[in-house]
Amino acid sequence: MNHLLGMLLSQDTLPRTRVVVAALLSGLSGVLVLGIVNKAAAEIAGTGLAQVDWALAAAFAAGIALYAGVEVFAVSRLCAALENAIHQVRTGLLDRLVRADYEQVERVGHTVFYESITQATREISQNSQFIALALRSAVLVVVILAYIAFVSLTAFALVGLTIGLGGLLYHRAGRRRDDGFARMMDEERRLFESLDDLLGGFKEVRISSARSRDLAATFSRFSLAATDVRVDVQGHVVRQFILGQIAVYLMLAVVVFVIPQYVPGFRDQVVQITAAVLFMSGDLGALIQYLPLLAESEQAAARIARLEATLAAMAEDEGAAPSAAASVPAAFGEIAFCGVTYAYPAPEGEAAFVLGPLDLTLRAGEIVFITGGNGAGKSTLIKLLTGLYRPKCGTIRIDGVTVGPRLRHALRDRIATVFSTYHLFPRLYGAAPFTAAEAETMLSWLEMERVAGLTGDRFSRLDLSAGQRKRLALMAALLERRPLLVLDEWAADQDPAFRRKFYREILPTLKAEGRTIVAVTHDDSYFDVADRRFHLEEGRLVERGRDAGEEP
Ligand SMILES: Nc1ncnc2c1ncn2[C@@H]1O[C@H](COP(=O)(O)OP(=O)(O)OP(=O)(O)O)[C@@H](O)[C@H]1O
Numbered sequence: 001m002n003h004l005l006g007m008l009l010s011q012d013t014l015p016r017t018r019v020v021v022a023a024l025l026s027g028l029s030g031v032l033v034l035g036i037v038n039k040a041a042a043e044i045a046g047t048g049l050a051q052v053d054w055a056l057a058a059a060f061a062a063g064i065a066l067y068a069g070v071e072v073f074a075v076s077r078l079c080a081a082l083e084n085a086i087h088q089v090r091t092g093l094l095d096r097l098v099r100a101d102y103e104q105v106e107r108v109g110h111t112v113f114y115e116s117i118t119q120a121t122r123e124i125s126q127n128s129q130f131i132a133l134a135l136r137s138a139v140l141v142v143v144i145l146a147y148i149a150f151v152s153l154t155a156f157a158l159v160g161l162t163i164g165l166g167g168l169l170y171h172r173a174g175r176r177r178d179d180g181f182a183r184m185m186d187e188e189r190r191l192f193e194s195l196d197d198l199l200g201g202f203k204e205v206r207i208s209s210a211r212s213r214d215l216a217a218t219f220s221r222f223s224l225a226a227t228d229v230r231v232d233v234q235g236h237v238v239r240q241f242i243l244g245q246i247a248v249y250l251m252l253a254v255v256v257f258v259i260p261q262y263v264p265g266f267r268d269q270v271v272q273i274t275a276a277v278l279f280m281s282g283d284l285g286a287l288i289q290y291l292p293l294l295a296e297s298e299q300a301a302a303r304i305a306r307l308e309a310t311l312a313a314m315a316e317d318e319g320a321a322p323s324a325a326a327s328v329p330a331a332f333g334e335i336a337f338c339g340v341t342y343a344y345p346a347p348e349g350e351a352a353f354v355l356g357p358l359d360l361t362l363r364a365g366e367i368v369f370i371t372g373g374n375g376a377g378k379s380t381l382i383k384l385l386t387g388l389y390r391p392k393c394g395t396i397r398i399d400g401v402t403v404g405p406r407l408r409h410a411l412r413d414r415i416a417t418v419f420s421t422y423h424l425f426p427r428l429y430g431a432a433p434f435t436a437a438e439a440e441t442m443l444s445w446l447e448m449e450r451v452a453g454l455t456g457d458r459f460s461r462l463d464l465s466a467g468q469r470k471r472l473a474l475m476a477a478l479l480e481r482r483p484l485l486v487l488d489e490w491a492a493d494q495d496p497a498f499r500r501k502f503y504r505e506i507l508p509t510l511k512a513e514g515r516t517i518v519a520v521t522h523d524d525s526y527f528d529v530a531d532r533r534f535h536l537e538e539g540r541l542v543e544r545g546r547d548a549g550e551e552p
Pocket residue numbers: 106344345353372373374375376377378379380381
């Protein structure tokens with residue numbers, strides 16, 4: 001339970017001393033109730049009359065009231081601390097994720113993050129009250145064992161031995177269940193991925209019955225495998241539960257059959273110890289029920305801890321956040337690539353794609369076009385320029401200063417982008433301050449005023465055509481007011497009239513406002529709009545002319 005307890009104890013909001021005192025008081029109140037019942041039973045046995053001892057009845061009621069009060073306090077505080085721990089873990093993971101190195105996140109893929117951040121935290125949250133109840137049952141078992149020791153040390157040794165042996169067998173049975181849990185998680189992840197495929201490619205699935213049949217068959221195979229593992233795990237859980245129950249019955253058998261053989265004068269204590277064991281068996285039963293849930297939560301906590309470690313290893317090497325000064329967008333004179341190369345890891349048995357060495361200087365206020373065939377390396381170059389990828393060799397310099405780890409933030413803070421695979425956020429997260437009039441002017445410049453609007457910083461709608469969505473993405477990028485605008489095949493989805501407006505009016509206006517524009521394009525009829533054009537071919541960059549239609 002290391003990870004789970006670690007999460008719980010990391011909480012500053014958990015009033016540890018008060019919770020421990022409450023848990024102990026809860027145990028003691030249980031023993032008080034037990035002691036009162038035993039005393040009343042002894043009185044009845046002594047007098048042979050079932051007379052009500054009002055003093056004992058009042059003490060019994062006080063014991064129950066104390067038990068209920070401290071119990072509610074301890075369990076609710078533990079639950080609150082766990083929920084708080086989950087909140088902190090979730091926000092901590094997201095915080096690390098947004099600061100993680102792009103290249104590594106791209107390589108790992110999204111599913112693992114999604115699964116751990118949502119599913120694993122939900123699992124712990126669902127079981128939080130059982131975690132608290134299990135802790136309180138454990139305390140009660142310990143306190144009642146102490147009571148048994150107080151009554152008879154030999155009875156304590158024999159009951160303790162039975163619980164110890166039962167616990168050991170129960171724990172061993174739990175290991176197979178834990179392995180099953182891990183397999184179950186893997187199977188469910190595969191199921192999740194194929195569901196992602198189904199929903200992501202829903203159009204393609206609906207259009208082809210062969211594809212939908214194939215996908216449904218794959219999904220069904222994964223689902224069956226997940227079901228098999230789940231059934232196997234449930235079998236282990238049931239076996240473990242029954243084993244636990246048998247251990248409890250054995251403990252009762254020890255009290256009734258074994259202890260009388262070894263404890264002289266046991267007759268006097270038999271009622272007390274039997275009552276104590278019966279009292280304790282309720283909590284042992286609860287523990288047997290809750291421990292598998294605890295194990296499940298522990299596995300979820302371990303997965304979260306692994307993800308935290310992965311994200312810590314993925315943190316960009318500067319570790320520290322950018323300084324305030326470094327993150328302020330500032331004008332620049334030039335950005336120079338000096339002997340920059342980049343290579344993806346080589347697929348097995350194939351040569352790696354290598355971009356560069358690149359020598360290129362982007363001057364402030366220029367429009368630069370990047371052209372090249374599919375797979376030539378244009379998007380890779382854009383990721384290097386935007387600081388998402390780090391050069392394998394060579395340096396990138398802003399006004400002569402090498403863009404090292406800390407300055408990479410500054411470089412990014414000077415750039416607004418619309419990537420070829422962009423995400424249109426429903427809100428203008430991080431936009432520079434703007435007025436409603438400015439937003440309206442920009443919407444009508446992009447010919448979107450009759451289609452969409454802005455309510456505060458939120459787009460009124462996103463259910464738009466591909467070209468319209470891209471115009472909103474451009475609007476979001478422009479509202480960031482960054483000096484360098486990087487566009488990857490932005491005009492590809494635009495109709496001819498707006499494409500013309502984009503090249504002949506929008507880009508020149510942005511340039512006149514002092515922005516630098518780097519655009520990946522295939523639109524050879526507008527090459528003349530650029531101040532310079534660079535052509536990529538199999539990762540090598542050469543400067544080309546700006547004449548319309550001039551292709552290699
Ligand atoms: N994440 C990746 N991992 C490994 N190789 C990659 C990755 N992304 C791209 N590549 C490879 O790098 C090369 C250049 O890809 P890139 O996306 O930069 O081309 P591009 O010029 O933008 O092409 P397109 O015009 O088709 O978008 C390709 O050969 C591609 O297979």
